[in-house]
């Protein structure tokens with residue numbers, strides 16, 4: 001199977017029904033995308049498929065053949081993505097385990113909505129953070145939006 | 153990997169004498185006064201020092217890089233920044249030059265503060281008994297190599313030793329420079345990794361290594377006063393965050409090694425149940441599978457079956473396909489109702505151990521007294537760290553190497569050695585980042601399992617990853633508790649008597665048993681948050697009944713405080729109401745001799761606008777609690793939705809945690825604690841049926857999300873006292889603050905968690 005991940009074509013050997021999450025982690029060594037639950041309940045495994053945030057733990061790799069996948073490793077270009085900069089500015093992460101997923105879900109939100117309201121954030125960022133970074137994640141999304149984060 | 157040599161003179165290290173000089177500077181006897189150890193540049197004829205281990209904590213290399221040994225786990229609380237800051241502040245190096253490395257498993261790094269938490273003393277207890285207790289737990293901790301991260305102890309424990317290590321190394325540098333220049337040490341200063349002479353000449357630390365390693369460290373050093381700090385108190389950006397926003401941080405689950413295999417498991421869904429038989433034939437032939445194995449019940453884990461494969465998904469698919477016949481164990485007939493009935497029965501029938509009493513501890517009510525009584529209840533709770541349990545192990549002829557997101561390094565190494573059948577000197581343990589800890593990773597069950605599996609695959613690293621379902625169903629849960637409070641209010645509304653009897657299992661006993669030790673005696677975690685209360689009441693008694701029905705319990709963020717603070721602070725509110733007094737005024741009146749508590753409560757009240765009108769349908773509730781050396785007051789602003797579900801709009805916290813090293817990290821920890829506390833107060837309830845936990849994942853074990861998160865404000869009380877803990881103290885007041893607001897809204901007194909309005 002051929003996939004496009006972070007702009008690069010890759011070939012994978014995994015069984016077609018293997019969730020994308022485990023192809024990324026175990027076969028491609030892209031470890032930034034995390035395993036939290038495996039049932040689409042937490043968002044730790046969020047990646048972008050053609051710009052949409054999806055939970056990769058329940059996405060069979062065969063279903064996304066030929067689509068453009070962006071993982072946390074592909075979020076930054078030469079410099080950090082405005083969301084990553086905002087994240088550091090407000091010192092958002094604690095343990096950090098959920099943060100790849102938070103960032104990818106936020107990137108998808110900003111692509112669709114360059115200036116999300118608190119309500120938009122509540123509706124779209126449904127990832128779980130056990131450390132309780134929600135107030136800072138919210139602040140960082142607003143900050144990144146202010147800095148033009150949606151236009152990257 | 154660590155490059156530490158064993159400290160040279162262990163007996164020297166048993167004492168940490170402190171004295172405050174007339175100048176106000178703190179003089180400490182050096183905790184780490186072993187002689188420096190040099191590593192030489194290979195082949196250098198004149199024996200050039202390539203790096204110098206100046207003491208147990210500090211190594212400096214020829215490029216001026218400073219390596220600080222860290223024996224505490226980074227699980228989000230910022231210790232990878234706050235601990236090296238303590239060293240850098242006193243050493244006088246550049247912060248950019250500081251790197252951290254794993255400390256070795258050595259008694260030097262034992263967690264003495266955590267060990268002292270076993271002692272049943274109250275925060276204001278002092279004197280010979282306390283000193284003797286501390287002396288014995290210190291020795292116990294060193295002997296057992298109790299290296300662990302928990303009890304909000306990291307900064308508290310490091311406050312003197314790591315600053316003293318920095319100061320000792322600084323004095324060595326100054327002495328070396330003084331010798332070079334032929335000047336007196338007294339006139340020299342340090343800045344940016346250099347020693348500076350009065351005339352402005354400088355020598356970098358890196359240039360002084362060859363001389364410094366020949367010197368004997370001073371036996372006493374003066375520490376800076378808070379007013380002289382350059383790094384502490386300033387909110388330095390956390391060192392672990394850049395990697396964490398780029399997906400580059402390495403957690404246990406991310407360990408990658410050449411030739412590595414991945415395993416997963418299924419344990420008997422009945423806690424403590426046994427493995428009957430299973431048919432491995434199909435799973436063994438599944439793609440990528442190397443082995444299907446029986447997993448014994450190790451260190452508190454339940455027995456099960458594991459599959460070792462090339463990748464997680466292969467192992468997971470194979471293990472799910474196995475037909476397993478389970479056998480019932482001792483908890484087969486236990487459900488929640490039976491557990492609570494047992495706790496209630498023990499509460500009624502046993503007098504328990506008295507942890508604190510004052511005045512007439514069995515007081516009969518006087519004439520005209522109002523006698524009040526209530527029974528409180530708290531449920532089992534899961535830790536639900538975002539990163540499921542996992543560990544990687546490699547067993548070879550030389551020993552065992554382990555990579556683990558553990559909070560319990562000392563015992564992890566011991567258990568790895570015993571499962572692998574090697575001596576402790578043949579264990580190499582690497583602590584990865586932790587995707588949350590909250591006390592779950594103080595247990596070592598998953599480490600024992602990983603080593604057990606790796607032993608079947610000699611020469612190949614095996615990474616064991618639990619599924620979320622196994623993680624939820626095989627936790628060591630926050631204990632359920634049933635407690636009864638009694639109080640006497642006299643006719644003037646004064647509180648004359650307060651008595652608690654609380655029944656719950658001892659976490660300490662269970663955990664010691666899991667580690668292979670016998671256990672007995674009192675365990676203050678059953679009643680902490682009650683017996684150590686700050687209020688002045690003339691007659692009191694606080695008793696705990698150890699009632700253990702066998703459900704596995706463990707340390708859960710804020711431990712006993714997590715339920716006792718709810719019992720006490722909900723009860724105090726009820727008493728205030730019964731006395732016809734305001735909740736805040738009633739508490740403040742009982743805190744006449746407790747200025748720190750009063751100041752914290754007052755700050756929270758002021759910032760929240762307590763007593764001022766709120767929008768219709770909203771109410772304030774307050775709570776105050778000390779835990780782990782810090783005092784937190786909270787004011788929650790709450791309303792009820794039409795379906796009677798609870799909406800928390802705003803939580804204002806004030807905290808006095810002594811001197812604040814990293815103000816923004818403290819704010820972050822309290823924010824997180826409020827959210828953690830709300831998940832428990834509003835939703836948390838693990839239910840057992842036939843010995844099996846009914847919840848399995850985030851869909852049925854609900855946690856707070858963005859949309860439910862209130863506005864959270866955190867205010868710090870300025871203080872020059874030694875630091876208190878910050879990882880946990882924000883959790884205990886949350887539930888009672890919300891419950892007390894609900895009373896004002898509904899008139900209902902909620903005595904059970906999670907909070908449910910009828």
Ligand code: FES
Pocket residue numbers: 034035036037038039040041042043044045046055056057058
């Ligand atoms: S791991 Fe995919 S949503 Fe939790």
Ligand code: FES
Pocket residue numbers: 093094095096097098099128129130131132133228538587588
């Ligand atoms: S930062 Fe720890 S789970 Fe979100």
